[in-house]
Amino acid sequence: MDSDAKLNILTEALAAAGASALAIDARGDVAISTVNDAALERDVAAFVAERLDRIGDGARLVMGRAGTRLSLTVRPTDKEGGGLWVVVVREVRGAAAHAGIEWLNADEVEARYESSAYGIVEGAAAVAAPVSESYARGVPLMLEGELGAGQIEIAKRLYLDGPFADQPFVSVALDELTDRGWRHVLKSSESPLFQTGLTLCIEGWNAVGPQRLRELVSTMADTALATRCHVVLTANDMPGGSESDQAAFVTERFACAVSVAPAIAEQGAASTKVARYLEYLADAFGTAAPTLSATATKTLDAYRWPRNYLQLREVSERLYILVGAGTVDRAVAEEVLAQEDVIKTATFGAPTLESDLYILRPLADTERDIAHLVVDHLHGNRTRAAEVLGISRTTLWRLLKDDDR
Known part of the structure; x- marks a missing residue:
């Protein structure tokens, strides 16, 4: 049987399985292909070639293209002593993008981790041994802590440092799912x-809510999810520091290993973290790094940091804008922190600030700040933000328009 006949047989077999395949070399050049679409072939080859240095013995990748998701299974092979990688391409039908669900490859996770405030400040240091050990136990890991304490970034670091970085990382934000998204999560293959x-x-x-919580937990239990996938659950503390009833229920139902992400205030030396972030900004903009005066250091260290790394990013960026390569003194630090106290952490599941709302400003300004905070948290989903705030979309639009930002 000649090579053309073999290729025809392979093409028919792959088509019957809803897939196609190609083989590429280290430069991304295509050696052989059953892909009928030349543009698709080129895009897949380039996408995989960019990731060959971390694929090793093979990987499963996900690729978004023209509103669809492609599943790519990549395996190395040899042909006459030259390295080739075989890529099986399958279009995931019915897998349209859903708000709150995101599929990422290891390089994308790493890029996001390194650009996050947590990743910039904490670097790529290994997660504490007890957390890593819990992650490896084969049961879901519940990462709890204050709002913005780095739970999701810790989950990404565990993924990157663990043995499953050759498979996709999928994040599901339950508070952002639409009704259609919930149906996809609970029912779609x-x-x-x-x-x-x-x-x-x-x-x-x-x-x-209670009904969806029961449906989700039942599906996870009935399908033995934790035996097939590495499951990390994250939760923000409720006001007062307690865990939510939902998180407590899930933790008990799955006998989760539990770890608490330490708050910045608990760790102490917040000024050191701010200094690291300022160095990052200075490097990004090609300037000298600002310095912190002794009094500014004390002010930053004494602050409560209720939104932790989320807030640390905001504070550091404001300080950099105000002083550039100069020195942050106590007055500047106090000014920036006073702006942070405009909102009494009106976010979801977050501990309240010890201070009240900053009152030396019009009520309309405070309302606009809260509206922006909610919209930002929901990644621009204004319909959901209006529901959370208990106002109409028209009222929300008016609040955001008045600020014109």
């Missing part, structure tokens, strides 16, 4: 709940 080998990070438990 393409839901991450019905896959194998993924690292699955699920957040936003405190926003889930």
Whole structure:
């Protein structure tokens, strides 16, 4: 049987399985292909070639293209002594993008981790041994802590440092799912709940109602999700520091290993973290790094940091804008922190600030700040933000328009 006949047989077999395949070399040049679409072939080859240095013995990748998701299974092979990688391409049908669900490859997770405030300040240091050990136990890991304490970033670091970085990382924000998204998660065969080998990070438990909580937990239990995937659950503490009823229920139901992400205030030396972030900004903009005066250091260290790394990014950026390569003195630090106290942490599942709302400003300004905070948290989903705030979309639009930002 000649090579053309073999290729025809392979093409028919792959087509019957809803897939196609190509083989590329280290430069991304295509050696052989059953892909009928030349543009698709080129895009897939380039996408895989960019990631060959971390694929090793093979990987499963996800690729978004023209509103669809492609599943790519990549395996190395040899042909006459030259390295080739075989890529099996399958279009995931019915897997349209859903708000709150995101599929990422290891390089994308790493890029996001390194650009996050937590990643910039903490670097790529290994997560504490007890957390890593819990992650490796084969049961879901519940990462709890204050708002913005780095739970999701810790989950990403565990994924990157662990043995499953050759499979996709999928994040599910339960508080951002639409009704259509919930149906996809609970019923679709393409839901991450019905896959194998993924690292699955699920957040936003405190926003889930009783019925959907029962449905989700039942599906996870009935399908033995934790035996097929690495499951990391994250939750924000409720006001007063307690865990939400939903998080407590899930933790008990799955006998989760539990770890608490330490708050910045608990760690102490917040000024050191601010200094690291200022150095990052200075490097990014090609300037000398600002310095912190002794009094500014004391002011930053004494602050409560209720939104932790989320707030540390905001404070550091404001300080850099105000002083450039100069010195941050106490007055500047106090000014920036006073702006932070405009909002009494009116976010979801977050501990309240010890201070009240900053009152030396019009009420309308405070309302606009709260509206922006909610919209930002929901990644621009204004319909959901209006529901959370208990106002009409027209009222929300007016609040945001008045600020014109």
